[in-house]
Amino acid sequence: MNLTLKVWRQKNATAPGRFEAYEAKDVLPEMSFLEMLDVVNEELMERDEEPIAFDSDCREGICGTCSLVINGIPHGGRKGATVCQLHLRHFKEGDTITIEPWRAKAFPVVRDLVVDRSAFDRIIQAGGFVSVSTGGVPDANAIPVPKADAELAMDAAQCIGCGACVAACKNASAMLFVAAKVSHLGLLPQGKVEKDRRVAKLVEAMDAEGFGNCTVTGSCEAVCPKEISLHFIARLNRDYAVAMLKGRAV
Amino acid sequence: MNIIANLFKSSLGKKYIMAVTGGALFLFVVGHLLGNLQFFLGPEVINRYGHFLQANQEILWPARLGLLVMAALHIWSAVKVSAENRAARPVPYADWHPTVASYASRTMLLSGVIIAAFVIYHVLHFTVQTKSINFTGQSFVALRDTEGRHDVYRMMVAGFQVPLVSGFYVLAMALLCLHLSHGIGAMFQSLGWKDEVYGPWIDRSAKMLAWLIFLGYVSIPIAVLLGYGKEAVK
Numbered sequence A: 001m002n003l004t005l006k007v008w009r010q011k012n013a014t015a016p017g018r019f020e021a022y023e024a025k026d027v028l029p030e031m032s033f034l035e036m037l038d039v040v041n042e043e044l045m046e047r048d049e050e051p052i053a054f055d056s057d058c059r060e061g062i063c064g065t066c067s068l069v070i071n072g073i074p075h076g077g078r079k080g081a082t083v084c085q086l087h088l089r090h091f092k093e094g095d096t097i098t099i100e101p102w103r104a105k106a107f108p109v110v111r112d113l114v115v116d117r118s119a120f121d122r123i124i125q126a127g128g129f130v131s132v133s134t135g136g137v138p139d140a141n142a143i144p145v146p147k148a149d150a151e152l153a154m155d156a157a158q159c160i161g162c163g164a165c166v167a168a169c170k171n172a173s174a175m176l177f178v179a180a181k182v183s184h185l186g187l188l189p190q191g192k193v194e195k196d197r198r199v200a201k202l203v204e205a206m207d208a209e210g211f212g213n214c215t216v217t218g219s220c221e222a223v224c225p226k227e228i229s230l231h232f233i234a235r236l237n238r239d240y241a242v243a244m245l246k247g248r249a250v
Numbered sequence B: 001m002n003i004i005a006n007l008f009k010s011s012l013g014k015k016y017i018m019a020v021t022g023g024a025l026f027l028f029v030v031g032h033l034l035g036n037l038q039f040f041l042g043p044e045v046i047n048r049y050g051h052f053l054q055a056n057q058e059i060l061w062p063a064r065l066g067l068l069v070m071a072a073l074h075i076w077s078a079v080k081v082s083a084e085n086r087a088a089r090p091v092p093y094a095d096w097h098p099t100v101a102s103y104a105s106r107t108m109l110l111s112g113v114i115i116a117a118f119v120i121y122h123v124l125h126f127t128v129q130t131k132s133i134n135f136t137g138q139s140f141v142a143l144r145d146t147e148g149r150h151d152v153y154r155m156m157v158a159g160f161q162v163p164l165v166s167g168f169y170v171l172a173m174a175l176l177c178l179h180l181s182h183g184i185g186a187m188f189q190s191l192g193w194k195d196e197v198y199g200p201w202i203d204r205s206a207k208m209l210a211w212l213i214f215l216g217y218v219s220i221p222i223a224v225l226l227g228y229g230k231e232a233v234k
């Protein structure tokens, strides 16, 4: 099949970017979207042109590295899938496809379709962890965990930190990401101890990075490749309010 | 954590302010509607109600000031949050797809601004009773019923008989309905009172309440335009 690509090209963070059109000729419907870009890049290199820079790693939907906005939807709009899990059979012969990077002040473009997501790393460093003192291994089952809490924590733990939530949000808000971390770590007994401090630190770091505010449009949940629910943001709001009302030095 | 600083500075704090003040304004909208609907019970009932409100200045003014503070904080947080949101995406998408983001959710600022403009007009129209903006050529202040009370009933009929005034009223109520259809649900979300169990139920009730409020409010100007109460202003 043949496709026309409108791809965002930008030399570096400061250079102005623009769209360039490329033809993807004789690609196969069973190819993944990223494989198609590889084919286009090989052709570009043969012609001695700069290949299109884009991020990817595992290519099986678990690492959260791939990050393309395809026709205005982060990861391309296949429910519960990253762009590396998107295949050309979801497109029609002759389609024109617009490919853009994640767009947010907190995610500056490094080159073409590659953005710098270290803002997420800094948020995690601020409190997205459980401080465990080492010692003897505790007995399995010595710490009872309600099944429902475990399930909820695991749902939140699905987050792969790809940043599609930010990319999809009209406000470039990172609240679904932060909310996922807060519930993932705060629901289980080991992480509960630091719950208040964690939520305060994470929100503070999130605000400092220049992400927008949640206005509950639900776009983040819709594009999340791990289908993290918007209800986690309600939990974040609740946990933060509780931490704030306790007013303890955190 | 410093509560006050966090409330006004943090992203979540501003959402709490937005939600709580929005909730208070929503309760006012419901109360005001129930008061207004007494119009259909006739001049005696609505005039007595109007007189009751006006006669208790000690309740009236604190309530008015409270509402003013709520509106001011609601607008302040909206302006602040919107500015931050705009700054968070300096380069827009060339081709953006709103996916599931509803029209209401994307236009809260616009609907809010128009509602605020309407509220200013509405207060001048029926509360301050500025003669020049009611387009009837008569002053509403002078309207008195047989018991010497302010004739709210006649004021409402005369006021809404002007199609332009009723039209603006219906438009503003439609936007209020749109604003609330997103706002009520978002209020629960921002305060963390939503989960898998109650979430869908809250969203459905929000839409239904928004519709009921719209229908309730517009029933009065529409009834008047259709001729209801016209004998009162003969």
Ligand code: FES
Residues within 6 Å of the ligand: A055, A056, A057, A058, A059, A060, A061, A062, A063, A064, A065, A066, A082, A083, A084, A085
């Ligand atoms: S490349 Fe790892 S999730 Fe797509």
